[in-house]
Amino acid sequence: MEERKGFKSTFGFLMAAVGSAVGLGNIWGFPNKMGSNGGFAFLLVYIILAVLCGYIVMVGELAIGRKTGKSAIATYQTLSRKFKWLGWLATLSPFLILSFYCALGGYCIKYMVLNVGNLFGAEFGTNGLSGGAVFEAFMLNQTEGVVFGIIFLLLTMLIVMGGVAGGIEKFCSVGMPALAVMLVVIIIRSCTLPGAVEGLKFMFMPNFEPLKENFLGVLATAGGQMFFSLSLGMGVMITYGSYLDKKKDIAKNALVIICFDTLVALMAGLAVLPAAFALDPEGKIGGPSLLFVTLQNVFDNMGTIGAVFGIIFYLLVILAAVSSSISLLEVIVTHFCDKAAAKGKGDKRKAYSVIAALAASVLMVLVCLDGLGYSGYWVPGRVLVDGAWQYTAMYNDCWLDFFDMLSEGIMMPLGALLMCLMIGYEIGPDVVRDEIERNEGHKMKSYGFFKICVRFITPLLMAMVLIGQIKDFFL
Numbered sequence: 063m064e065e066r067k068g069f070k071s072t073f074g075f076l077m078a079a080v081g082s083a084v085g086l087g088n089i090w091g092f093p094n095k096m097g098s099n100g101g102f103a104f105l106l107v108y109i110i111l112a113v114l115c116g117y118i119v120m121v122g123e124l125a126i127g128r129k130t131g132k133s134a135i136a137t138y139q140t141l142s143r144k145f146k147w148l149g150w151l152a153t154l155s156p157f158l159i160l161s162f163y164c165a166l167g168g169y170c171i172k173y174m175v176l177n178v179g180n181l182f183g184a185e186f187g188t189n190g191l192s193g194g195a196v197f198e199a200f201m202l203n204q205t206e207g208v209v210f211g212i213i214f215l216l217l218t219m220l221i222v223m224g225g226v227a228g229g230i231e232k233f234c235s236v237g238m239p240a241l242a243v244m245l246v247v248i249i250i251r252s253c254t255l256p257g258a259v260e261g262l263k264f265m266f267m268p269n270f271e272p273l274k275e276n277f278l279g280v281l282a283t284a285g286g287q288m289f290f291s292l293s294l295g296m297g298v299m300i301t302y303g304s305y306l307d308k309k310k311d312i313a314k315n316a317l318v319i320i321c322f323d324t325l326v327a328l329m330a331g332l333a334v335l336p337a338a339f340a341l342d343p344e345g346k347i348g349g350p351s352l353l354f355v356t357l358q359n360v361f362d363n364m365g366t367i368g369a370v371f372g373i374i375f376y377l378l379v380i381l382a383a384v385s386s387s388i389s390l391l392e393v394i395v396t397h398f399c400d401k402a403a404a405k406g407k408g409d410k411r412k413a414y415s416v417i418a419a420l421a422a423s424v425l426m427v428l429v430c431l432d433g434l435g436y437s438g439y440w441v442p443g444r445v446l447v448d449g450a451w452q453y454t455a456m457y458n459d460c461w462l463d464f465f466d467m468l469s470e471g472i473m474m475p476l477g478a479l480l481m482c483l484m485i486g487y488e489i490g491p492d493v494v495r496d497e498i499e500r501n502e503g504h505k506m507k508s509y510g511f512f513k514i515c516v517r518f519i520t521p522l523l524m525a526m527v528l529i530g531q532i533k534d535f536f537l
């Protein structure tokens with residue numbers, strides 16, 4: 063059997079894992095959800111959940127992945143009898159997420175091109191049209207939507223083809239620091255605009271009303287956001303863990319990943335909301351329209367230099383999105399590469415990267431054609447009764463929302479919950495401790511905390527998140 067090549071350095075691993083965590087979820091999900099769910103109060107709930115659930119699940123996933131040195135599917139098959147099948151759930155989620163992630167990544171490429179057009183006064187710029195008009199025209203142009211989605215998916219595929227060290231680690235080691243620099247540039251511009259304070263107030267003003275009114279709702283929103291943002295409850299961290307050197311300290315790395323991810327989410331808020339409030343107070347602050355309508359209006363309002371900021375900004379979002387989508391594709395590719403290697407078929411990474419990308423493109427094309435619902439493709443939850451559409455409670459605005467709810471809202475918290483039950487009650491938390499302490503000098507100081515959480519606190523909180531999300535989804 064060929065040797066499985068993993069990450070070369072701790073820095074490279076960290077950049078790849080942070081790259082997976084930092085993505086579209088941080089840039090528009092977090093600031094917006096924080097603003098509309100109690101600001102600072104939401105942040106507190108988020109941080110508590112990140113400590114009591116995020117840290118525990120991250121450590122657990124990295125540890126079981128490294129212990130087996132196998133893909134998510136093989137990891138669960140090796141470790142568990144009761145949860146043998148859980149790896150399949152962990153591999154199905156990336157498919158769903160890739161579908162809308164690549165579609166949105168494609169939109170970012172389109173918007174970077176638009177700003178290049180604006181900079182040179184070219185025809186492929188916005189041509190003086192408002193952000194809303196440009197966006198609507200783009201959403202209705204199904205061919206363009208699909209073409210840009212495919213470009214993004216191809217980019218993802220090419221990096222994954224390069225392998226864990228040669229593709230993913232290399233890309234993230236350069237891309238992540240570049241992203242940080244660009245983010246700082248945008249923050250400085252955004253926060254120095256007149257009127258920027260309103261955005262900061264929206265985001266940080268403590269407001270305990272939402273907590274009092276709908277605690278379960280806030281908990282579910284923060285929980286879903288946390289799983290999505292930290293890339294947990296699915297195969298990503300298990301897969302990355304399986305490529306991690308046995309000498310590295312898992313507990314410490316998990317903490318660093320969580321801190322960075324939260325920091326970038328807050329920084330993204332500082333980059334996006336003050337500008338949105340200062341230059342487009344009427345603009346919508348939620349969802350894709352924040353990123354593509356409101357912010358494009360902001361850049362248009364700045365004159366020529368706005369095009370430069372636009373290019374930097376969308377490039378930054380593309381970097382964040384690609385470093386996440388490669389981790390999603392890697393979950394699938396790792397599984398098939400391992401299988402091929404075990405059968406002595408040699409290194410089939412390139413072939414499997416192409417096949418996995420092709421498979422992911424099916425759902426992606428559906429999301430692209432739907433154009434965030436602008437093209438009105440059929441969505442589950444909408445039924446024709448006597449010639450008129452009736453909307454059931456399960457109805458979502460578009461395919462993107464539907465896949466998002468399914469993955470972020472249900473499959474990820476469920477996957478994480480079951481993993482905790484497996485570690486807590488079937489294989490025992492000491493398996494995780496032994497893996498972390500297999501190298502002398504890496505004492506798992508947080509073991510007592512880990513043990514209590516993984517058995518009782520984390521599953522309980524995740525069950526609450528799940529109930530809150532399901533209530534939201536169906537009722």
Ligand code: PHE
Pocket residue numbers: 082083084085086087088159289290291292293294298386387389390
């Ligand atoms: N964490 C990424 C984000 O915040 C999304 C993601 C989810 C990536 C799950 C990989 C796995 O955008």
